[in-house]
Amino acid sequence: MSVSTAAGRMEAWSFPPRIDASYIPPNDQRYWHPVRETMPPDERDAAIAVRLREVMRHAYKSSAFYKKKWDDAGIDPESIRSLEDFERVPVVTKAELRASQAAHEPYGDYLCVPESEIHHIHGTSGTTGKPTAFAIGRNDWQTIGENHARILWGMGFRPGDTIFFGAIFSLYLGSWGAMSGAERMKARSFPFGAGAQGMTARAAQWLAMVKPAGFYGTPSYALRLAEVAREEGYDPRAFGLRTLFFSGEPGASIPSVRDRIENEFGARVIDTGTMAEMTPFMSAAGSAESHEGMLLWQDMVYHEVCDPATYARVPYGEQGTPVYTHLERTSQPMIRLLSNDLTHWVMEENPCGRTYPRLPKGVHGRIDDMFQIRGENVYPSEIDNVCNAIAGYGGEHRIHISRAQTMDELLVRAEYDATVAAGGDAAIAAFRRTLGDQLRKVLGVGANVEPVPPNTYERTDFKARRVVDDRDLYGQVYQSTHPH
Ligand code: 8LE
Structure with a gap:
């Protein structure tokens, strides 16, 4: 490789991202971006520190929300030189995002691109209270597709595989976000959806007919689907699925739940998912060879596991709450978004060879729960x-x-x-x-x-x-x- 700096060797890693939409690795290549995925973690961390400053610079100059928040905290983006410096940046809570949207309808004063650049609008799927709107820029949608394609590739999907999306298509970003990756990597998407009356029985019928390689949804729904399929006279193993990947709730990393789903479908289960605000939300995800728990794909979203009282990172091996930062989003970038979930993280060798930290038991649940x-x-x-x-x-x-x-x-x-x-x-x-x-x-x-x-x-x-x-x-x- 001709470029000698760590950042230079990272396949087209910049902020804002530059994407080669025609790139697809050869089928037998394990990694979409071999350098980014397998580089020494300290080199990656050094590059992340640069990127954090760039994202902060962008947010500071293009949003009143971040400018005020950081001015009040005495934080100058230019002073953020290391991952330790970054821990001083105050976390963003979902309540702050809601307040910002109430005062600046509908997208809040943290929309960091002109409204004319919004490509998709989604929102929180909760049925009570005022919804939060997610506005995703056109370039960002492309980046999300690229990132999710990398992760689906890591799960073992390849061009031409059919992936069945058995999750609600409307406000819920899960279905759309996952599908953007399938489209980017030239898989065959089947946006079947979920949630309408009688739809589960029809899902069984279609799965038996189409025999997709992949299924996306929630773990709870996959178990319900298996039950309904049997009632309808189908054997879920005959759907021929190879991999089911899930987000939205714990389950795929709960050993007995994972085993139950794997037995029902005769297929591999992979966990993924952070938060809708964090789309590309599959930045925490298992891979084909490291399918237990979730890897933290640190070069697309920077994941910290933090002490829930101080929001400083906890050492590897310990428990805390995930705090997330976009490294490749320009519209509504989240910079230290507090999840209020609980997990623990480790830094060990991964069977797939990726040098990312891992959540060995996924996300355990919400602190409130x-x-x-x-x-x-x-x-x-x-x-x-x-x-x-x-x-x-x-x-x-x-x-x-x-x-x-x-x-x-x-x-x-x-x-x-x-x-x-x-x-x-x-x-x-x-x-x-x-x-x-x-x-x-x-x-x-x-x-x-x-x-x-x-x-x-x-x-x-x-x-x-x-x-x-x-x-x-x-x-x-x-x-x-x-x-x-
Ligand atoms: C344990 C990530 C997505 C789009 O599927 C989603 O559900 O986003 P949403 O609706 O913003 O909900 C995020 C919350 O769902 C997280 O804070 C966490 O409590 C839970 N969650 C999502 N994925 C997982 C999860 N909990 N394991 C997961 N894989």
Whole structure:
């Protein structure tokens, strides 16, 4: 290679990015960008530090939001020379983004390109409260496609593979963002969608007919699809899928959930996903050879795992909350966006040879969803893991947290399957015992278990919400009975 500087050797890595839209690696090449993906991490970090300054410079001069935020904090983009300097930059919260959009409708004063350059509008898919709008520039959409193509390539997809998108197409950026990568790498996209009445049965019919190589959606939806497919007389293994990749919720990195999906479809499961604001949101993703957890593709989005109190990076091996920074976006670039999720990260050799840090167990869940039972921290995903590993589990459960006097209590209501149902009271009692024992072993605290019949709970086409927190109710009752 003729260029000798680290940054120069990185395939066309600049800000704003310069993309060669005609580039596709040879099919047998493992990496889309071999240099960027396998370079020594310290060389990459040095290049990231340069890029961070460039993105900050762009945001500072083109958005009132960042200018004010950093002026108030006494931060000059030019003074950011290292990853340590960057940790002084205040985090951006979703509440700040909402406030900015309320004051500057509809895109907020952090839109760093002229409105005429907006190529796509998307938004938060929550059904309550005021939505947040995502405005993505034309050049950025191309970059997102390029980045997602690199990641899909790493997952083992190649031109000509068919990828079935079984997720909602409308506001949700997940489906559109993932598909932009498939289009860029000349895969065959099947934007089937999800969410309409009767659509899951039709998905099974189409999957059996088209036999795609890939499936994208949420883990919860893949499990529902497998159930419905069987009801409709299809064997999900006969769909011939090779790889299912997921974003939107924990699941693909929860061992027993991943195993269940892999068994149902006879295919490999890969986890991906940060936040919609962070599109290219697949910048955290597993690869074909490193398919457990997620690699942090640091040269497209800079991922920090931070102490939730100080927002300084925690050392590798430790737990914290992801903080994300775009390195290749010009419209609505997110610079230290706080996720409020929980994860832990490591820096080890990866089987695929990429030199990125990794989240070995994916993203565990949101900090808000974690609760404490008798002093033990409990994540809903740990309970999901226990339930899905139990023989006779019927596929859904609910986690009830309530306050009995001064202590939080945990109740897990779990469906048993048809085999347990056929075994009658004795089989149901055994199911309850096994689940209770396993929960105590894994969580370190006892939980009440209530077995419920198959199909008690509604399935979802999107993200599951399994936690029912009755403590809020308790709080209201408490306040009304204990006036100030
Ligand atoms: C564990 C990333 C995307 C577009 O699929 C998405 O769901 O974005 P959205 O709607 O902004 O939600 C982001 C939140 O979903 C994250 O903060 C995290 O709590 C959760 N999430 C997304 N992907 C994963 C995830 N949690 N593992 C994942 N792979």
